[in-house]
Amino acid sequence: MFVLSGFDLSHTPGACAQTHAELAHQFSVVIDAAHGGTDTGAHLTEQLDEKELALNLSVELRSTLAARGIQVTTTREMDVNLPPLRRAEIANHRAAAACIVLHATASGHGVHLFTSSLPPASAVAFLPWDTAQAAYVQTSLRLSSEINSALTHAEIPVTLGRTFLLPMDNLTCPSVAVEIAPLGRASAKSDSQPVPVTDPGYQQQVVSAIAAAIVEWQQDWGH
Numbered sequence: 202m203f204v205l206s207g208f209d210l211s212h213t214p215g216a217c218a219q220t221h222a223e224l225a226h227q228f229s230v231v232i233d234a235a236h237g238g239t240d241t242g243a244h245l246t247e248q249l250d251e252k253e254l255a256l257n258l259s260v261e262l263r264s265t266l267a268a269r270g271i272q273v274t275t276t277r278e279m280d281v282n283l284p285p286l287r288r289a290e291i292a293n294h295r296a297a298a299a300c301i302v303l304h305a306t307a308s309g310h311g312v313h314l315f316t317s318s319l320p321p322a323s324a325v326a327f328l329p330w331d332t333a334q335a336a337y338v339q340t341s342l343r344l345s346s347e348i349n350s351a352l353t354h355a356e357i358p359v360t361l362g363r364t365f366l367l368p369m370d371n372l373t374c375p376s377v378a379v380e381i382a383p384l385g386r387a388s389a390k391s392d393s394q395p396v397p398v399t400d401p402g403y404q405q406q407v408v409s410a411i412a413a414a415i416v417e418w419q420q421d422w423g424h
């Protein structure tokens with residue numbers, strides 16, 4: 202686990218005495234780079250596996266958010282095996298305002314946004330582990346729509362979906378899986394080539410759009 206704060210907690214009096222309840226009132230974001238270790242994910246190119254791109258995007262998004270003073274926790278900072286259960290434990294411990302799960306694919310077009318396919322349920326004191334996300338489905342859909350707006354604003358096509366995807370169904374925070382896919386043709390010109398997911402400029406655009414959405418989300422949060 203890697204915790205990065207927008208400010209230095211060690212110089213904040215009483216910071217060590219923070220309780221879980223107090224953490225819940227801080228705006229923080231969890232980023233989960235999907236796959237890792239022996240779980241390579243998709244083979245995006247000869248040289249690049251999905252696990253690697255997901256981690257690169259996670260690192261980029263973390264530093265972009267940290268530069269805006271947003272507290273970020275990542276589930277992994279290295280190429281390691283991390284079971285869904287462990288990812289959910291890390292995320293749920295933070296009581297985060299947003300959980301972003303990062304995937305990549307060589308098929309499809311633009312960015313695919315997934316929210317849990319669980320039917321929405323109202324929050325109860327003890328959420329069943331397998332369906333914990335049900336209490337957050339409505340908020341997750343709002344978060345997804347915020348990210349959708351930011352990507353659309355950046356002229357990146359978006360496909361919205363609901364799916365069963367671990368660890369998302371176990372997360373007790375508003376959660377969206379963001380899957381980056383090739384960008385199709387850059388323009389209507391017939392000779393233009395699709396932009397691959399390996400394109401650094403495209404990756405940067407996607408990261409900036411997610412960060413912009415989270416900044417918006419922060420403004421609405423707590424009101």
Ligand SMILES: [Zn+2]
Pocket residue numbers: 235236242243251304305
């Ligand atoms: Zn994946």
